[in-house]
Amino acid sequence: MKISVVIPVYNAENYVLQAVESALQFDEVYEVILVEDQSPDNALLVCQQIAEKYGRVQLYQHPDKKNHGAGPSRNLGIEKSTGDFIAFLDADDYFLPNRFDAEKELFKNPKVDGVYGALGVHYYSEKAKKQYYSLFGDRLTTVYKKYDTYNVFLGQLHMLGSFGLFSIDTLTVRREALAKKMNSLFQPHLRMHEDTEFLLRLSYYLNLYPGIIDQAVAIRGVHENNRITKINSRVINPAISRTLLWKEIKTWSESENDISEEVRLHIDRMYRSFEIAKAPVFKKWGMIIKYLFTDYKSIRSGLYNINFRHSLV
Template sequence: MNTDLDNNISIIIPVYNAGSFVSKAVESALIQPEVKEVILIEDGSRDNSLDICTQLAANYEKVRLFKHPGNANKGAGLSRNLGIEGATGDYIAFLDADDYFLPDRFMAERELFKNKPNIDGVYGALGFHFYSEQDKNRFPELQTGNLTTMPGKVPPEELFLSLLWLHPKVNGYFSVDALTVKRNIFLGKTPLFNDLKLHEDTVFLLQLVSNCMIEPGILDRPVGIRGVHGHNRITKNPENSQSRLLMWKYLYDWSAKASKNKYLQKCFEAYVVSEKIKHVKRIPALKLFITHSFSNRYFLTMGVCFNPSCRIALGNFFAGGILFLKVRIQARFFKNNSFIRNYRSYLIQKH
């Protein structure tokens, strides 16, 4: 594979009801010297997005327009897949239609792909831009100046643990808008995007980092900007009570079908149980909690699953004592999280 990034990256932009924003996204990509093409996937929009995308494709030689058969609406994940299938660059980067890149977006990628030819991808940091004062007031949690990225650099082989919040030191999340990958990883090394309506990017990233070597790039400043407004997909489709449960079920089924290591399957099962407990009444929640505390040791030792489940199943009064006892027992008998140990052993065998 050619490690020279000049004119070698395909930018994939799914477009749905983004007529007010997509031109800025496209132009922010076209100024990057590394960009070979910008692929717009018009996803059955109800506004003027199709007209604008058609005009952009006519105005710029590097812009290509794709549509689903019958102008159907397939969602962001399947739209990105259509773009991946049509891409011709050796590298692929993603951008949402209401977001935009900053200058020198691929500066870290230039160095890392050249000096570390065995890596599969690079991720960076994403910042925020509020399109109006009203949007700023609606999302006060985004006004802290924090970036969407990992809070520290994590070796590629440990990134999966960090995204699951199981790493002993560094846990967090990064955005697909700050990700660049080699196109050939989609030829059997890792799955394409899924058809979930929400959290499809989280599923994709967990599958990606469990299969591929993804290196940290620029984390202390943004390489792109997320546009925050009242029509964001996540705000127009508020998270329903089952969306995270569907996400973890999807990952559990995938890990079983893909013959992934049993430790990964048990880990995903722990998250499934934790979500189920949130959505059932007290007695069924208590039954699930007790059963899986004995049958799945990762559910028992993973505080990110066990602790909230304990409070829901037992109530705060009784849960306090159980969690205190659990901490004492874990400190004595499980000094290192057993899932972390087993996952690292799995990686050694895999590589």
């Protein structure tokens, strides 16, 4: 296997070396692609030092040297990569020694387009643990049982009950399948949840298989400055960011003729529920009354999301 590991880097001077070295431990990792995204800290200097030290590390910035976000940075990394397989890693996370154990066997089957696994959690400080333990705990981020490829798509749409989820850090995809089956990669206009939207479309177009899902193959690093903690501490309004996510999914689903009416209706309802969640109080109850008589299932999640705190990871 020749694996390209794509790492977008923003404000991660204290973590990126660990991420890179966790990828370089594998002989299968052909190259590590760092895309530095105009960090406000010294991440660019650290990345330059890493690239000078390790021959398998390539460093890039956007042509205009400006900040574009995680999605466009991953897109640039994919464009620059040359391996047969592509894996992703956030700069404050890291791989475990079993990261590609399942992939070595599963990718022998040419029908396998991608493999996903389980993600653990590490708190970089006691302050981060105190603030966010209720969100992440010590549990795995994983899909709870092995599903066939079509049901991975339905599971991510929340149509299979307790499905679970998987992280971009645990995904490995066949480069050829990505190029042939995906019309677009990460959506550049989504600054939040761009990985969730990408993984959902990916599971629709590609045949994704479970790898190791009962133990961690990578670790999410939780600290005071990463994006998911900012969302849950309400620096970023979670209802608004989720509304934008489901609006994007809704727009995409309307362009796909093969998506069933049942799936389209479910996506509409998810979008409506977050529209209700983010609406001001005077408008919120008007929307609830409207959907109570026209499509009451649209308000079930919306009612729950009024006091927003859950289902953000």
